[in-house]
Amino acid sequence: MATISFDLVSPENLIFNDDVGTIIVPGKDGDLGVLPGHSQVMSSLRPGRVMVYSEDKNLVKSFFVSGGFAEINPEKCIVLAESVVELNSLDKSSIEKEIEELGSKESKESEEQMSIAKAKLEAITVSFYDKI
Amino acid sequence: MPSLKDIKTQINSVGSTKKITSAMKMVAASKLRRSQEKAEAARPYSSRLEEMLSSLASSAASGEGIIKLLTGTGNDQNYIVVSVSADRGLCGGFNSSINRETFKLVKSLEGNGKKVQLMPVGKKSRDFFNRVMKDQIIESFVDLNVSSTGYESALNISNKLQELYFEGKFDKCILVFNKFKSAISQEVTQQQLIPLDVSNSEKEEEKENSSNAIYDYEPDEETILKDLLPKNVSIQIFKVLLESDAGEQGARMAAMDNATRNAGEMIDSLTLKYNRTRQAFITKELIEIISGAESI
Numbered sequence: 001m002a003t004i005s006f007d008l009v010s011p012e013n014l015i016f017n018d019d020v021g022t023i024i025v026p027g028k029d030g031d032l033g034v035l036p037g038h039s040q041v042m043s044s045l046r047p048g049r050v051m052v053y054s055e056d057k058n059l060v061k062s063f064f065v066s067g068g069f070a071e072i073n074p075e076k077c078i079v080l081a082e083s084v085v086e087l088n089s090l091d092k093s094s095i096e097k098e099i100e101e102l103g104s105k106e107s108k109e110s111e112e113q114m115s116i117a118k119a120k121l122e123a124i125t126v127s128f129y130d131k132i
Numbered sequence: 133m134p135s136l137k138d139i140k141t142q143i144n145s146v147g148s149t150k151k152i153t154s155a156m157k158m159v160a161a162s163k164l165r166r167s168q169e170k171a172e173a174a175r176p177y178s179s180r181l182e183e184m185l186s187s188l189a190s191s192a193a194s195g196e197g198i199i200k201l202l203t204g205t206g207n208d209q210n211y212i213v214v215s216v217s218a219d220r221g222l223c224g225g226f227n228s229s230i231n232r233e234t235f236k237l238v239k240s241l242e243g244n245g246k247k248v249q250l251m252p253v254g255k256k257s258r259d260f261f262n263r264v265m266k267d268q269i270i271e272s273f274v275d276l277n278v279s280s281t282g283y284e285s286a287l288n289i290s291n292k293l294q295e296l297y298f299e300g301k302f303d304k305c306i307l308v309f310n311k312f313k314s315a316i317s318q319e320v321t322q323q324q325l326i327p328l329d330v331s332n333s334e335k336e337e338e339k340e341n342s343s344n345a346i347y348d349y350e351p352d353e354e355t356i357l358k359d360l361l362p363k364n365v366s367i368q369i370f371k372v373l374l375e376s377d378a379g380e381q382g383a384r385m386a387a388m389d390n391a392t393r394n395a396g397e398m399i400d401s402l403t404l405k406y407n408r409t410r411q412a413f414i415t416k417e418l419i420e421i422i423s424g425a426e427s428i
Contacts, residue, residue: 007176007180009176009177009180010177011174011177011178011283011367011370012170012173012174012282012283013173013174014173014176014177027350028350028351028355029350029351032350039348040346040347040348041347041348041349041350042184042187042188042347042348042349042350042356043349043350043351043356044350044351044355044356044359044360067359069181069184069356069359069360071180071183071184071347078180080177080180080181080184082363
């Protein structure tokens with residue numbers, strides 16, 4: 001089976017760059033599953049999970065992104081994310097604490113952070129497939 | 133004629149200066165490497181973003197709201213000039229060339245009847261403009277610590293700029309900064325930040341478009357553009373901060389290298405002087421003894 005080259009880029013550095021089988025990207029209007037030969041799409045992203053699967057459909061890496069953009073063409077998928085963390089480095093209790101703290105503040109900024117934190121919580125609690 | 137002791141003290145003090153400058157050079161060299169790595173790491177993101185933007189830019193007609201970052205306000209009466217300097221000195225002409233260039237730019241814009249405001253970034257630039265055109269400073273950013281929290285500071289600056297822009301405080305924003313050319317040379321560069329200047333990238337994009345198929349946009353072009361434009365402003369600032377940081381370390385390294393070499397030369401000439409003076413004393417004493425012995 002063919003592979004597609006995948007770049008995950010944050011403002012500070014290039015986080016992931018390899019040939020993979022499938023990528024699931026959190027598009028603004030719903031998740032996008034990207035396989036080799038995908039049509040050309042440019043999408044903005046919502047806060048959520050980026051899941052990377054190898055050619056034989058096993059989960060290679062999973063990230064949380066707080067928003068950004070994806071550019072997809074048949075050979076390549078590029079995700080420009082604002083902040084990227086590996087999913088398994090997230091800690092549930094600390095996120096819950098963050099949500100609590102943000103809940104007491106009332107500003108436009110904290111609202112934004114709130115929605116990101118909530119998405120983070122969702123990202124680690126909602127189950128996902130290790131193999132597709 | 134200075135005594136032997138005076139010369140000795142002078143040699144010692146130049147020697148310790150030399151030690152300091154050579155240490156600073158070494159520190160700057162290692163920081164330079166780190167800054168360069170950072171600047172390189174940030175490059176893929178900004179170049180990708182630019183590519184996306186240039187393929188989108190053509191689709192944007194004039195519009196309200198965020199699109200204005202691309203299309204402009206339609207006026208060019210009020211300018212804001214952001215000069216990016218270092219927080220610290222001892223780096224040769226790095227800061228003064230920024231200040232000089234900014235000053236010239238401001239004067240020439242004012243000469244054309246424009247209103248100019250300033251937003252200095254970095255202590256050296258802030259201090260300079262505090263002295264010469266204090267009432268035109270609208271905001272200043274210092275102690276940025278680019279190497280550790282660069283993106284956050286860039287975000288702060290960009291948020292402030294956009295806030296002012298949408299309040300209608302200015303029509304055009306120009307960045308003045310030191311572009312990192314190589315470890316020993318920097319080039320003072322001006323870049324128009326708002327409205328975005330896509331004229332360069334557009335040509336490349338035309339080439340690309342002819343070979344590439346057209347993209348689908350999700351949700352749609354306008355929404356993406358609205359997300360993309362503010363981000364682009366922060367990324368451009370971030371890129372400039374990194375370039376300037378690398379340039380600063382490079383300039384400091386070169387300046388300190390020069391200083392170390394000068395100190396070395398000075399020590400050589402002082403040592404020569406010291407030896408000559410000492411020899412003169414010995415000769416004088418000998419002559420005294422001999423002439424004393426002769427007269428007996």
